[in-house]
Structures are given as C-alpha cells and as structure tokens.
Amino acid sequence: xxxxxxxxxxxxxxxxxxxxxxxxxxxxxxxxxxxxxxxxxxxxxxxxxxxxxxxxxxxxxxxxxxxxxxxxxxxxxxxxxxxxxxxxxxxxxxxxxxxxxxxxxxxxxxxxxxxxxxxxxxxxxxxxxxxxxxxxxxxxxxxxxxxxxxxxxxxxxxxxxxxxxxxxxxxxxxxxxxxxxxxxxxxxxxxxxxxxxxxxxxxxxxxxxxxxxxxxxxxxxxxxxxxxxxxxxxxxxxxxxxxxxxxxxxxxxxxxxxxxxxxxxxxxxxxxxxxxxxxxxxxxxxxxxxxxxxxxxxxxxxxxxxxxxxxxxxxxxxxxxxxxxxxxxxxxxxxxxxxxxxxxxxxxxxxxxxxxxxxxxxxxxxxxxxxxxxxxxxxxxxxxxxxxxxxxxxxxxxxxxx
Amino acid sequence: xxxxxxxxxxxxxxxxxxxxxxxxxxxxxxxxxxxxxxxxxxxxxxxxxxxxxxxxxxxxxxxxxxxxxxxxxxxxxxxxxxxxxxxxxxxxxxxxxxxxxxxxxxxxxxxxxxxxxxxxxxxxxxxxxxxxxxxxxxxxxxxxxxxxxxxxxxxxxxxxxxxxxxxxxxxxxxxxxxxxxxxxxxxxxxxxxxxxxxxxxxxxxxxxxxxxxxxxxxxxxxxxxxxxxxxxxxxxxxxxxxxxxxxxxxxxxxxxxxxxxxxxxxxxxxxxxxxxxxxxxxxxxxxxxxxxxxxxxxxxxxxxxxxxxxxxxxxxxxxxxxxxxxxxxxxxxxxxxxxxxxxxxxxxxxxxxxxxxxxxxxxxxxxxxxxxxxxxxxxxxxxxxxxxxxxxxxxxxxxxxx
Numbered sequence: 001x002x003x004x005x006x007x008x009x010x011x012x013x014x015x016x017x018x019x020x021x022x023x024x025x026x027x028x029x030x031x032x033x034x035x036x037x038x039x040x041x042x043x044x045x046x047x048x049x050x051x052x053x054x055x056x057x058x059x060x061x062x063x064x065x066x067x068x069x070x071x072x073x074x075x076x077x078x079x080x081x082x083x084x085x086x087x088x089x090x091x092x093x094x095x096x097x098x099x100x101x102x103x104x105x106x107x108x109x110x111x112x113x114x115x116x117x118x119x120x121x122x123x124x125x126x127x128x129x130x131x132x133x134x135x136x137x138x139x140x141x142x143x144x145x146x147x148x149x150x151x152x153x154x155x156x157x158x159x160x161x162x163x164x165x166x167x168x169x170x171x172x173x174x175x176x177x178x179x180x181x182x183x184x185x186x187x188x189x190x191x192x193x194x195x196x197x198x199x200x201x202x203x204x205x206x207x208x209x210x211x212x213x214x215x216x217x218x219x220x221x222x223x224x225x226x227x228x229x230x231x232x233x234x235x236x237x238x239x240x241x242x243x244x245x246x247x248x249x250x251x252x253x254x255x256x257x258x259x260x261x262x263x264x265x266x267x268x269x270x271x272x273x274x275x276x277x278x279x280x281x282x283x284x285x286x287x288x289x290x291x292x293x294x295x296x297x298x299x300x301x302x303x304x305x306x307x308x309x310x311x312x313x314x315x316x317x318x319x320x321x322x323x324x325x326x327x328x329x330x331x332x333x334x335x336x337x338x339x340x341x342x343x344x345x346x347x348x349x350x351x352x353x354x355x356x357x358x359x360x361x362x363x364x365x366x367x368x369x370x371x372x373x374x375x376x377x378x379x380x381x382x383x384x385x386x387x388x389x390x391x392x393x394x395x396x397x398x399x400x401x402x
Numbered sequence: 403x404x405x406x407x408x409x410x411x412x413x414x415x416x417x418x419x420x421x422x423x424x425x426x427x428x429x430x431x432x433x434x435x436x437x438x439x440x441x442x443x444x445x446x447x448x449x450x451x452x453x454x455x456x457x458x459x460x461x462x463x464x465x466x467x468x469x470x471x472x473x474x475x476x477x478x479x480x481x482x483x484x485x486x487x488x489x490x491x492x493x494x495x496x497x498x499x500x501x502x503x504x505x506x507x508x509x510x511x512x513x514x515x516x517x518x519x520x521x522x523x524x525x526x527x528x529x530x531x532x533x534x535x536x537x538x539x540x541x542x543x544x545x546x547x548x549x550x551x552x553x554x555x556x557x558x559x560x561x562x563x564x565x566x567x568x569x570x571x572x573x574x575x576x577x578x579x580x581x582x583x584x585x586x587x588x589x590x591x592x593x594x595x596x597x598x599x600x601x602x603x604x605x606x607x608x609x610x611x612x613x614x615x616x617x618x619x620x621x622x623x624x625x626x627x628x629x630x631x632x633x634x635x636x637x638x639x640x641x642x643x644x645x646x647x648x649x650x651x652x653x654x655x656x657x658x659x660x661x662x663x664x665x666x667x668x669x670x671x672x673x674x675x676x677x678x679x680x681x682x683x684x685x686x687x688x689x690x691x692x693x694x695x696x697x698x699x700x701x702x703x704x705x706x707x708x709x710x711x712x713x714x715x716x717x718x719x720x721x722x723x724x725x726x727x728x729x730x731x732x733x734x735x736x737x738x739x740x741x742x743x744x745x746x747x748x749x750x751x752x753x754x755x756x757x758x759x760x761x762x763x764x765x766x767x768x769x770x771x772x773x774x775x776x777x778x779x780x781x782x783x784x785x786x787x788x789x790x791x792x793x794x795x796x797x798x799x800x801x802x803x804x
C-alpha cells in the first residue's frame with residue numbers, strides 16, 4: 001500500500017499543464033491565469049483628490065481662516081483647464097484630477113462655501129488628501145502573476161489595468177465513466193439488487209468546481225467490450241475518471257478492456273479510509289484515474305486526488321486540501337496504518353473555538369452522513385488516541401461547493 | 403451613521419425569497435434547494451455485502467475451519483436466485499445482494515477457495531459484513547431540507563434517492579450599473595482624467611458567485627436623464643446595483659433621475675471603512691443597492707451587503723461573512739467609531755497558528771493591495787489596541803472565488 005501523499009505525488013508527476021487560450025475579461029472569472037497581467041498605465045494616471053473638497057496652494061493657507069476665490073469646479077472626468085493662480089481654489093470631488101498649480105486638497109468639512117469663494121478654516125498640510133499618480137500601480141508593474149485562479153478582485157484589477165482579454169489555461173476535458181451492471185440513472189427503472197447512480201453526478205460537479213469541463217459518458221455495464229467502447233469514446237479527453245471496477249479482482253475486467261486502447265495502468269492500494277482500491281495510468285493521450293465505486297470512497301478520493309489532478313492540468317500546484325485546526329468533539333481512538341478521514345460536524349464552543357465532532361457512524365456506504373458532514377477529521381497513519389478537546393486537523397467540506 | 407449589522411438587517415428585512423423553478427439534477431449543483439428532497443426508496447434496498455467474500459449461514463460455521471459448498475456467484479447487480487441450504491455458500495462482492503438463507507458474510511481474506519467449495523478459516527460473528535437494508539437511508543426520509551445551496555455531495559444523495567429533478571429558487575436577476583463621466587471600458591479610449599471601469603466586472607463575478615444572474619448595463623454618464631434611462635432599462639431585474647453616485651452630494655444626481663421611476667430610496671452613511679456612503683431602496687419592483695464608486699469600497703461593501711442580499715432572494719439567511727480566528731501579525735492601534743476591514747495576508751507561524759498581517763497601506767483606492775490580500779481583519783467600532791500575536795477575527799477572502 002502507498003500513502004495518500006505518495007499517491008498524489010505520483011499522479012501530479014504524471015501530469016503537465018495544458019495549453020492556453022485567450023478569453024474575454026468578462027469570461028475570465030475562475031479561470032487560471034497563464035500569462036502575467038501587467039499594468040498598461042499608471043493608476044491613477046495623475047495626482048487626484050482623495051476626497052470631496054477644494055484644490056488649493058498650501059502657500060495660500062498658512063493662516064486660518066483664509067478666503068480663496070473659486071475659479072472652477074472639476075468633477076471626476078472633467079479636469080480643470082488651466083492652473084491655479086495665487087489666491088485661487090477649485091472645487092474637486094473624489095477622483096478629480098488635481099489642477100495645475102495646486103498642491104493640496106482641503107476637505108469640504110473644513111471649509112465654508114460662499115459665492116464664487118470659499119473660506120478655508122484650517123491650515124492644511126501640504127499634499128494632504130492627494131492620491132499620487134501611480135499610487136495604486138505604475139505602468140509596467142506585474143499585477144497578477146500566473147498561475148492563479150482569478151478571483152472577482154483579480155478580474156477587477158485586470159480591468160483597471162486596461163485589459164479586455166486574458167490568457168488562461170484551457171479547461172481540462174474530463175470524461176466521467178461510471179461502471180457496473182447494478183447502476184441505473186435517477187428516474188430510470190432500477191434492476192433487481194441495483195442502485196441509482198450518484199457518482200457521475202458528484203464527479204460532474206467536482207470537475208466543474210475544480211475548473212474542468214466534464215463529459216459524462218453513458219454508464220457502462222460490467223463487460224470488457226462495453227468498457228473498452230466507452231473509454232474509446234472518451235478519446236480527446238485530457239483525463240478519464242472511472243468509478244467502480246477498481247476493487248480486488250475488478251482489474252481483471254478493466255485491464256483487458258483497455259489494453260487494446262494503449263493502456264498503461266497501475267493498480268494501487270492507498271493506505272486510506274474510506275477508499276483504498278485505486279487505478280492510475282494512461283490510455284493513449286489521456287490520463288486515467290480509477291476511483292472506487294463506493295460513493296463515499298469515490299467522493300473522498302475525488303477531493304484528495306481528482307481535484308489536485310485537474311489543478312495540475314490547469315498549471316496550479318495541485319496541493320492537498322487545505323486544513324484548519326479544530327478541537328475534537330469526542331475522544332478518538334488510536335489509528336491503524338491507514339490514514340482516516342472521519343466525517344464530522346463543525347460548531348463553535350463557548351469560547352468561540354471550532355469543534356469537530358465525528359459522526360457516530362463512519363461506514364463508507366453512508367452517503368447521507370457524508371452529505372450532512374461539515375468536515376473531514378484527518379487521522380494520520382498510526383496517529384495516537386486523541387482526548388476530547390485536543391486539537392486535530394480538519395478539511396472543511398463545502399469549499400467550491402463540493 | 404448606522405452600523406454594519408444594522409445596515410445588513412435593514413437590507414434583509416426589505417427582501418423576500420424569489421419564486422421557484424424545476425431544474426434537472428444535472429443542472430442543480432450550486433442552486434438553492436426550495437423543497438425537501440425525500441428518499442424514494444430504501445438504500446440499500448435490501449441487505450447487501452459490505453465486502454468481497456462469501457455469504458454463509460453462521461450456524462454452519464461454529465467451528466473453524468469449515469468446508470462449504472459454493473452454489474453460486476452473485477456479483478453486484480446479479481442477485482443469487484434461490485436460498486442457501488445448510489452447508490452452502492455463495493460468492494459475493496461489495497454491494498452484492500445477500501442471498502436468502504444467508505445471515506453472515508465472511509471476507510475472502512478469511513477463506514481458501516477450492517473447486518466448487520470454500521474453506522472458512524474463522525468462526526464468524528453472525529451478521530458480520532452486512533450492510534442492512536435502509537442503512538444509509540429509508541424511503542420517506544428527508545435527506546436535504548431547504549434552504550440549502552446544493553453541494554456536489556448533495557447532488558449525489560439526491561441522485562441516489564431517485565430524483566432526476568429538483569425544485570430550486572429562481573436565480574435573482576441583478577442589474578449592474580456603473581456611473582460616472584470618468585469611466586471607460588477596458589480597451590476603450592480613456593477620457594482625460596478618466597479611469598478604466600473595474601466595478602462592473604467585480605460585481606458581475608460577485609453576483610455569479612452568490613448565485614445570481616448578472617446583467618451589466620452600459621456605463622451611465624453623470625447625467626440624470628441617462629441614469630434614469632439606464633435604471634429604467636433594468637426593469638425586470640430583481641435587484642439593481644449601482645456603483646458611484648452614492649457619495650455626498652451625488653444623491654442630488656441620482657434622486658431626480660430615479661424619482662420618475664417610482665423611487666423609494668434611503669441614503670445611509672454606514673459606520674465602516676472602507677466604504678461609507680451607501681444607498682438602499684426600491685425602484686418599482688426592484689430593490690436597489692447603491693455602492694460607493696471607489697473600487698475597494700465597492701468590493702468590500704459587496705461582500706458585506708450584496709452577497710447577503712442575493713442570498714436572501716435565494717431564500718438563504720443572508721448572514722454576515724463567516725469569520726475565523728488568527729493571530730495579529732503586527733500591533734493594531736485602537737479603532738475609531740467606524741468598523742474597519744484591514745486588508746491582510748495570511749500565513750502559518752512556527753506553531754502552525756494562522757497569522758493575519760495587515761498591509762502597510764490601507765488606502766481605499768488601492769485595488770492592487772485588495773487583490774493581493776488573503777483576508778480582511780475585522781476591527782469593531784472602538785475596538786481597543788491589539789498587540790502582535792493577539793487573536794483577531796478575520797474574513798478569509800477568496801471563498802466562492804470572490
């Protein structure tokens with residue numbers, strides 16, 4: 001058996017970032033940036049007022065109060081034409097260009113407005129309330145460096161730097177294949193002893209959440225020819241994800257199905273719970289990840305391995321899920337040699353500390369408990385027992401709506 | 403001035419959940435559930451094997467080893483027809499239906515397979531390795547209760563409960579209107595003293611992240627007729643979000659523009675930084691949120707007020723952004739009467755504790771600093787000074803890719 005970290009490293013080592021494409025800024029949110037975004041201009045492009053008030057010459061305001069003649073008003077987008085002469089002021093607003101000759105802004109709360117005149121009631125600090133040219137960023141500055149999944153804020157700064165188009169990684173095309181004679185789609189008749197397919201729906205959502213484009217293939221029966229035909233139909237995919245058919249003995253079914261397609265496949269046992277049987281390899285140009293058929297195991301393995309794999313194809317590092325710390329809501333026994341991922345609820349205790357309480361039942365067949373869980377408590381291989389209240393690491397579920 | 407919490411409460415109180423629609427399960431991810439999802443069948447539908455092994459009668463295995471006759475093999479989806487007689491076993495796999503007459507599963511690791519026979523090497527516990535009928539959920543059980551933003555796991559459990567269609571809230575239609583003579587779109591010529599629009603792009607992404615459908619209107623110049631025409635064109639929207647035109651004096655521009663459209667509008671000053679001037683009200687059927695024009699203020703206000711407003715339209719509670727605790731990476735001075743939201747980076751210290759370090763510059767014009775920030779450190783009104791290393795509450799940025 002190999003460790004969770006070793007499995008992820010082997011998957012990441014086998015994958016490379018995909019090519020790039022140009023997208024409109026309006027379509028760039030959540031895409032992964034593939035080229036630096038540099039500022040095309042200074043922002044602001046000139047000294048501007050940080051407040052509503054008056055542009056003045058500080059040399060005119062060495063005593064208070066001072067009367068100045070108002071020679072104009074310059075709302076944002078309508079710069080004052082000309083320059084301030086001694087004894088003059090110009091009405092400004094937040095973002096207004098500072099007129100020539102002015103070196104200071106006095107906020108309107110420190111003034112009294114008269115007819116064509118203003119009384120300055122303070123002695124301002126020279127340069128007050130001015131946002132200097134390039135104070136946010138200077139032309140040529142690298143504002144966003146790849147790789148980076150673009151947030152709303154990132155899209156905003158790319159806009160403000162003058163970019164209508166961005167270079168991003170192509171979305172990985174991920175083919176999803178559920179296998180099993182017992183599998184029916186929701187609403188379709190369920191065969192005797194059968195179950196309704198859930199893995200392909202969960203995987204479709206996880207692929208989208210990670211930034212991929214899912215293609216859900218029809219459910220394949222437990223028949224080598226049908227599995228081979230389904231995987232063959234996935235040609236053009238960057239990654240093929242199967243669920244089911246990865247357990248003991250099942251590779252007798254999958255291997256002959258895929259060998260004619262140029263199979264190079266490893267079967268692993270990963271020292272983890274839930275989930276253990278796992279396939280990884282390559283079919284022609286596509287990488288292949290074989291998840292367990294059990295829905296809880298498939299979901300946890302997708303979080304631990306499929307999301308990083310898609311991130312790697314997007315040029316991101318493909319890291320392990322982030323963890324935070326919480327207090328154990330109950331005593332946890334010493335762990336065996338398999339990394340465990342206990343389904344848990346999260347709440348705050350009286351001191352405001354986060355508490356992770358494991359569900360009473362941890363059977364890997366219980367999808368309802370996984371759906372209701374807030375977090376997975378991580379139990380390292382051979383971790384010692386933990387008393388209630390001790391600190392544990394948890395993966396918070398629900399991020400990216402997974 | 404009103405507090406951040408009071409402002410959010412007034413917004414939420416003025417909004418009601420929108421109507422519902424039916425969507426395919428394949429389109430349900432991230433939608434907000436509006437009706438309970440109940441189980442249409444037991445899961446599993448019958449007792450099934452939890453492991454690969456053999457179905458036996460415990461009464462046959464009271465001593466070890468025991469030889470049993472293998473009378474069949476029942477892969478998942480292919481139940482054994484008939485019932486076990488004394489001395490008989492049936493080969494099973496994970497998920498296989500337990501044959502009639504059997505009461506126990508012996509895992510294959512505890513057996514030796516022969517020709518049409520199997521040696522059971524242990525004395526099994528009666529009922530071992532069986533997943534009982536309805537052990538995951540029983541027909542009629544409420545699996546998902548509204549309101550709930552559907553995760554990948556939720557979609558999976560709805561599938562496994564037999565649902566091909568779900569009832570969800572209609573997405574709020576959110577019209578986005580940036581105003582200002584100084585505003586240009588990226589790639590378009592920038593007027594003298596102008597800036598490139600970023601708010602409408604940030605808001606478009608935030609609306610999508612929160613679950614709304616954005617409609618970005620053309621930028622309106624600072625002209626009452628143009629603003630009125632733009633807002634009039636937003637009829638049919640559930641919510642209109644403006645940026646700019648909400649500062650001191652600017653309501654002289656907006657109010658006359660909107661009064662002919664059936665305006666009922668409040669102008670607030672919210673005791674917060676960044677952001678202070680704010681509009682809220684109603685134009686005909688649509689609610690209207692007026693954000694500050696400053697991009698940093700607009701983004702922070704959108705996180706604090708627009709996201710909860712959209713959540714409320716979706717039938718969700720519309721809570722304040724979640725906070726976690728971190729240690730202050732530097733000393734923080736006592737706060738004044740305005741709630742502050744310090745842009746900060748997050749890192750782990752040597753003990754693994756999260757540390758939030760405020761950016762050296764907190765000017766609300768600095769979009770580059772906001773884009774690079776990992777978190778906002780919350781400083782309550784009149785909060786006392788904080789020493790480096792003391793615990794502070796932070797809003798982690800980047801959630802939902804905002």
